[in-house]
Amino acid sequence: MSSGQYTPKSLASHFSPPQGYVGAFGWISGFSADVRFLNEAADRFTGQGSLQRMQMGEVRLALMLDPHQAALLPTSVPGLAHLPLRDPGRTPFRLMHAKVALLGFRHEQDAARWCVRLVVSTGNWTRQTVEDSLDLACDLQVFSETLGQADCAQERVDIKAATQFLAALRALYDTRLLDAGIPLTGGDAVVELDTWLRACGKKINNPQALLPRFIDSRTRPLLEEILDAVVARQRKPSGYLAMGSGFYEGRANGSGDANARPVVPAKVVSKLKQANLLKEHGEVELYVEPTACQSIAAAVDYLGQHPDHAIAVHAAVPTAALYGERSARTLHAKFIFAANLSQRTGACNNAWLYLGSGNFTEAGMLQKMSARAGNLEAGMVLFPDDLYWRGDARDSAKDPALLSNRLPVGGPLLDADAPGLSAGEPWQPPTSQNYAAPMAFLHWREEGMLALSAEGDDTQPLPDAVDVLNESGEACEHLAGGYAWPGTAPRMVRLRWHSDDERREAWVPVIDAFGRVAATPLGAMELADVELQLMCFPGVPEPEGEVPESEDHEVAPGSPAGKTRAAQRAVSQGAAIRQMMGMVERIASRQVDIAATDWARWCVRLEQTLCQAQESEAVNAFVAMGINPLSPLRAVPFRPVFAEDGALEPGMRYEAMLDRVEKAWKTQGLAAVEGVA
Structure with a gap:
């Protein structure tokens, strides 16, 4: 018999990582969800607050709801992609009602260690479930180091069955954002979680022939x-x-x-x-x-x-x-x-x-x-x-x-004359439509264009009769490979098109030059701020500014939200040299320990953060001296083993990133630090 003060576990707490782990990626299915619950779940899962996730622009959770629920935008729930149904003519269920989450967690110190958790709920992913309902939920989990043990066979069998359910569900929903091949859109994390799920389902030590629960x-x-x-x-x-x-x-x-x-x-x-x-x-x-x-x-x-x-x-x-x-x-x-x-x-x-x-x-x-x-x-x-x-x-x-x-049992017996006994109001099905738009996302280009591709290829034709609407609700000019956008980069844009003689509209995220999804604008930084951002990777420091004050933390799709540091501090040439070279040394020390699974994300973080410092006093001092302070980062000892070779993908990605940063800093072609006497 158990003892102590028992309190039912909050549904949101099922998203909290095991001690020493952090959320990598998770799938959520259900009938409905709301902004308040999902932000709390994302806070717990990622270890990052809403403003941090807005700044990161990284998809860590994917949500699949009944297609008649209104879309939940990443400007309201940063880090979450609410996937629409692929095809309105191929809806195989009366209602999408299954409330299931499959969550993957990675160990904070050892990237080879992981945990997979299955959550099954009777309640929707809403604050009403947490605060007003009598609901039930259960979870189970498998750790990588216990895979061969017979005492986790049942959990592995259960997760294998849930993985098969998830695979069927994923085929019905629009995963183009996740499949985009961009580090922060979630694709790499999906692949990693899929690897863990396959490991759970392989060679299960199951002498009792246990069946899935x-x-x-x-x-x-x-x-x-x-x-x-x-x-x-x-x-x-x-x-x-x-x-x-x-x-x-x-x-x-x-x-x-x-x-x-x-x-x-x-x-x-x-x-x-x-x-x-x-x-x-x-x-x-x-x-x-x-x-x-x-x-x-x-x-x-x-x-x-x-x-x-x-x-x-x-x-x-x-x-x-x-x-x-x-x-x-x-x-x-x-x-x-x-x-x-x-x-x-x-x-x-x-x-x-x-x-x-x-x-x-x-x-x-x-x-x-x-x-x-x-x-x-x-x-x-x-x-x-x-x-x-x-x-x-x-x-x-x-x-x-x-x-x-x-369980909610033990209540009083009712009879036909029980006070308050009533059928209640009839259920009204939701009337929204959340079906896949002709484009799942657009790329922002600095020349004021929302493009189908990140760079280079403008030969891809635009979808027929699809408009991007500006902030006034008017159609943007069609260009080769994209749409002209007046003003600063938006976080989301509204599409309009016709399907089956019906006009449809949907919001889609904009991916910026660093691959961030629906993220807040990046402000200028000095080197001290750069180090703070990089040294806490894969996390981010608490940003300055307040959480949006709406009860549900909703943010309009186009609003920048959040504050960034832009103050510059004058530094002497000697101080600039000491500060810059100290930072380069600490970057090198940090990145040689980055796991291969995190390398693409590290390159994105390094590029965006260094580019935020392109107008800093220290960078300007090195430009004036004609020296490229980033040249040591190309040296083999300053790179992890798997990224040493520039002919292989990790090394190629890294060197291309340094090229772009040096171009932004205006230090490309300047003298290498190593050659300066």
């Missing part, structure tokens, strides 16, 4: 997946069954009658009995949110006297010991729990638990994924062996092993 409804109804997962473990029939859902049939069995009797709870009970997972006279409880329980509200007495098996309807209430006496949290969790309750010990024997996204509706529980009838759902089937259903009230009030602290 992760399930989804791509090919079979969720209820069938649940039954098979439980039967495969040869569970005995249970004497107790508790079920709960945040939403039930609104019009039972497709009927137009608001008072039609619900069929899904009884079907679940019937299927469990047929599979010998529920005793003939087992106790069955159905948990609802009394003020919004759809067709259950008019069927409480009917279910309680159901001719096949009585189903007692209970109110789900927040546990006072966990949430406080005045908590008004409402049921949103979807779960099925079964066990044999020991009257002697209070233990929940032979227990199993489903939690996931599937509501007790035809589309959520009884249909496989299909465009008209079935949602895409996902969940976990767990087999807890440490739960008990009753114990000493004083000792167990906040014990995590107490069933009512783990």
Whole structure:
């Protein structure tokens, strides 16, 4: 039995790295999400605040929601790419409803060490889930150093199943930004996470032939997946069954009658009995949110006297010991729990638990994924062996092993006359459209152009009948390979095009010369600031300025946001030399230890940061002396082993980056430091 003060884990906390690790890349799927939750999740995952992520312009999380949810822009959630559905004519689900995250973390000191975490939630990725709902979530993780151990076989099997689910989902969503081959758009991190996921799925030491606990409804109804997962473990029939859902049939069995009797709870009970997972006279409880329980509200007495098996309807209430006496949290969790309750010990024997996204509706529980009838759902089937259903009230009030602290059960029995019992308002589906635009992003060029490519190739034709709208909502002039943009570089631009005789619009991110995605403008820096930026790589220092003051931290797509340091300090020639050469030495010392997996990102950070110092007093002093202070960085001892050869990609990338910095500094072709007496 556990002890201590148990507090349910916040959904956002599942994004926090294990100690000593930092978030590398993560995939998130779900029905809906909001800016407040995702910013907190991104803060935890990356270890960087919103302003830091705005400055970095690096994609670290990819989000796939139901396509009828409004797009969440990277100006509002920096570091996140909300991927639209590829093809509106190829929507294989009624609703995209599966709430799953696959997160990859890399060790801060040893780049060869990693961790992969799977998170499955019953709640949406919103602040409402965190603050107002009774929801459930679970996670599991695998560390690279434990791959060969038999005791992590189950977790590896689960992650392998979730990876297959994710692969199918990725094929449906627009990943062009991630696939762009630009270090900060997330592609390298995706490849790295894919490598870890493949390692989890290979050569699993699984002598017990364990099956996945992760399930989804791509090919079979969720209820069938649940039954098979439980039967495969040869569970005995249970004497107790508790079920709960945040939403039930609104019009039972497709009927137009608001008072039609619900069929899904009884079907679940019937299927469990047929599979010998529920005793003939087992106790069955159905948990609802009394003020919004759809067709259950008019069927409480009917279910309680159901001719096949009585189903007692209970109110789900927040546990006072966990949430406080005045908590008004409402049921949103979807779960099925079964066990044999020991009257002697209070233990929940032979227990199993489903939690996931599937509501007790035809589309959520009884249909496989299909465009008209079935949602895409996902969940976990767990087999807890440490739960008990009753114990000493004083000792167990906040014990995590107490069933009512783990699940929203134990609430009062309802009857047809229960105060406040209501079907609630009918569900209104969202009406937004988030489908792939003809272009997933554009590149900014300093000549005032939004281009299809970063540089050079302007022969690629523009998509037919696609306009970029300026800040006044007017179409920009079409140029060879891009669009003329009046004014300073935008972070996002709005596209307009026609599809199926319908006018569509969408915001897409702009990638700057350094490969940053929808990032804030870079200000001028002195060398001291340059060192601060580089020495804390891969992190960034806290920027000056305040977080945007809107409640949701939303920032308009075109606003620069954040402050940068631009103050210059006059330095003498001698001080300039000491300061510059000290910085070059420390850069060399830092970069020889950079891991190969971080090299492309390091080159981007080094280039953008050094370019921010191009007008500094120290750089101007070296130009006046006719000396190139960066020349030592080309020397082999100042480069990591894998980047020593300029004929190979890492070395080629590095030398091309130094060429661009020297051009910006106006030191290209000047005397090398090594040759100055």
